[in-house]
Amino acid sequence: MTKEECKIKVIDLIEKHKDDIIKAADEIYASPEYGYREFNTSKVVQNFFSKLNLEIEKDLGITGCAVHANKGKKGPKIVVMGELDAVASPNHKDALASGEAHTCGHNHQIAGMLGASLGIINSGVLEYLDGEVSFLAVPAEEFIEIEYRDGLRKEGKIKYLSGKQHLVAEGFFDDIDMAIMFHSYDCGDSKSILKLRSNGFLGKKIAFKGVEAHAGGAPEKGVNALNAALLAMNNIHAQRETFKDEDWVRVHPIITKGGDLTNVVPADVRMESYIRANSLEAIKSANYKFDRAVKAGAMAVGAKVVITDIPGYLPIVCQDEMLELFRENLLKLGLKPEDIADNQDFTASLDVGDITHIMPAIHPMMGGIKGDLHAANFNVVDKDLAYIIPAKAMALTVIDLLFDNAKEAKTIIENFTPVLTKKEYMDYLKNADIENEYDYSEK
Numbered sequence: 001m002t003k004e005e006c007k008i009k010v011i012d013l014i015e016k017h018k019d020d021i022i023k024a025a026d027e028i029y030a031s032p033e034y035g036y037r038e039f040n041t042s043k044v045v046q047n048f049f050s051k052l053n054l055e056i057e058k059d060l061g062i063t064g065c066a067v068h069a070n071k072g073k074k075g076p077k078i079v080v081m082g083e084l085d086a087v088a089s090p091n092h093k094d095a096l097a098s099g100e101a102h103t104c105g106h107n108h109q110i111a112g113m114l115g116a117s118l119g120i121i122n123s124g125v126l127e128y129l130d131g132e133v134s135f136l137a138v139p140a141e142e143f144i145e146i147e148y149r150d151g152l153r154k155e156g157k158i159k160y161l162s163g164k165q166h167l168v169a170e171g172f173f174d175d176i177d178m179a180i181m182f183h184s185y186d187c188g189d190s191k192s193i194l195k196l197r198s199n200g201f202l203g204k205k206i207a208f209k210g211v212e213a214h215a216g217g218a219p220e221k222g223v224n225a226l227n228a229a230l231l232a233m234n235n236i237h238a239q240r241e242t243f244k245d246e247d248w249v250r251v252h253p254i255i256t257k258g259g260d261l262t263n264v265v266p267a268d269v270r271m272e273s274y275i276r277a278n279s280l281e282a283i284k285s286a287n288y289k290f291d292r293a294v295k296a297g298a299m300a301v302g303a304k305v306v307i308t309d310i311p312g313y314l315p316i317v318c319q320d321e322m323l324e325l326f327r328e329n330l331l332k333l334g335l336k337p338e339d340i341a342d343n344q345d346f347t348a349s350l351d352v353g354d355i356t357h358i359m360p361a362i363h364p365m366m367g368g369i370k371g372d373l374h375a376a377n378f379n380v381v382d383k384d385l386a387y388i389i390p391a392k393a394m395a396l397t398v399i400d401l402l403f404d405n406a407k408e409a410k411t412i413i414e415n416f417t418p419v420l421t422k423k424e425y426m427d428y429l430k431n432a433d434i435e436n437e438y439d440y441s442e443k
């Protein structure tokens with residue numbers, strides 16, 4: 001078959017099974033589950049995968065699962081991903097009584113990934129593709145239920161709080177060369193937005209430890225941890241004029257515990273914050289300043305301070321040539337050039353940012369919805385655009401990359417310099433996952 005014939009076969013097959021793909025999306029929509037708890041969702045995926053006559057790899061980060069096509073075939077290895085988890089949108093019309101709802105459209109991603117898997121695996125095009133293709137349903141994209149996930153970590157069930165972080169740490173991505181996924185979004189007048197720029201973040205927990213004393217009778221005997229925290233807040237604000245506009249730094253600390261009783265000098269005061277920015281360097285730089293400001297607050301009053309860093313997500317860095325292939329395929333599927341916007345700045349964060357730091361990857365936004373992500377007005381208005389067109393476009397992009405001795409994929413991989421190697425990424429996670437105590441108390 002020629003490349004064009006392969007593409008037509010895949011488009012026709014996905015079109016023929018459109019109803020099955022929509023059914024899977026709807027089933028998942030009706031049973032939203034939070035990250036690392038997506039057991040029913042995973043079952044829907046496995047039922048669909050069972051039509052592909054391939055062994056299903058299970059228990060990837062508790063609920064994740066995957067199939068691998070062309071296993072062992074020489075050439076670049078591509079993963080097509082969809083995310084399993086839901087968010088909380090208690091006011092959404094289709095939310096469960098407990099609040100879960102699919103208002104981030106991750107069920108659309110799963111439908112797209114499943115459609116692409118069917119198109120690539122069951123159409124007979126695999127023998128023309130020179131490389132392995134994996135289809136992965138990945139758990140836990142949303143950074144939520146921190147205490148629950150910390151518990152899973154302590155039990156040894158996961159290594160990191162997000163599904164992709166965990167799977168990189170587990171080695172799932174060790175021999176993967178490229179990654180493809182999409183996200184649903186209200187693209188306004190457009191039907192797709194190709195290139196996303198996003199912030200990454202580092203989570204912070206701060207505990208100031210002072211000395212209790214009678215606030216009226218003997219305050220001179222105390223060390224006031226609340227004063228340390230207030231100084232730290234002001235010190236942090238004094239850093240703001242040094243943040244560069246182009247780095248999109250957002251530092252937004254809150255005090256989560258301000259003291260115990262008003263007649264006792266506060267000795268246990270807690271703060272939390274995110275350090276957000278659009279590059280790893282900018283996050284590191286802002287974090288250094290943040291820590292300096294916090295330590296100075298503790299030092300001024302002679303308190304102790306414990307600073308805990310929690311690795312959040314890295315900013316997205318999409319691969320341009322892969323995005324251009326995706327654009328061409330959207331045009332082939334009937335979108336007009338003016339339907340496809342080029343850029344979107346997104347100051348929230350996504351864990352696919354971590355993947356884009358270690359390999360060529362894309363994460364275009366696809367329409368078919370109206371309303372906001374994570375909000376009560378989120379609504380699917382065009383199932384073809386939300387599930388079926390992305391399924392086809394991802395499958396066609398896989399064909400472009402792996403057809404003809406995987407020429408396209410090999411050129412992209414050869415010319416690609418990752419922001420971090422996988423080893424550097426793991427070192428980053430380890431270094432960003434730390435707790436340090438600084439003691440400025442009088443001895």
Ligand SMILES: [Zn+2]
Pocket residue numbers: 104105106141183
């Ligand atoms: Zn999402």
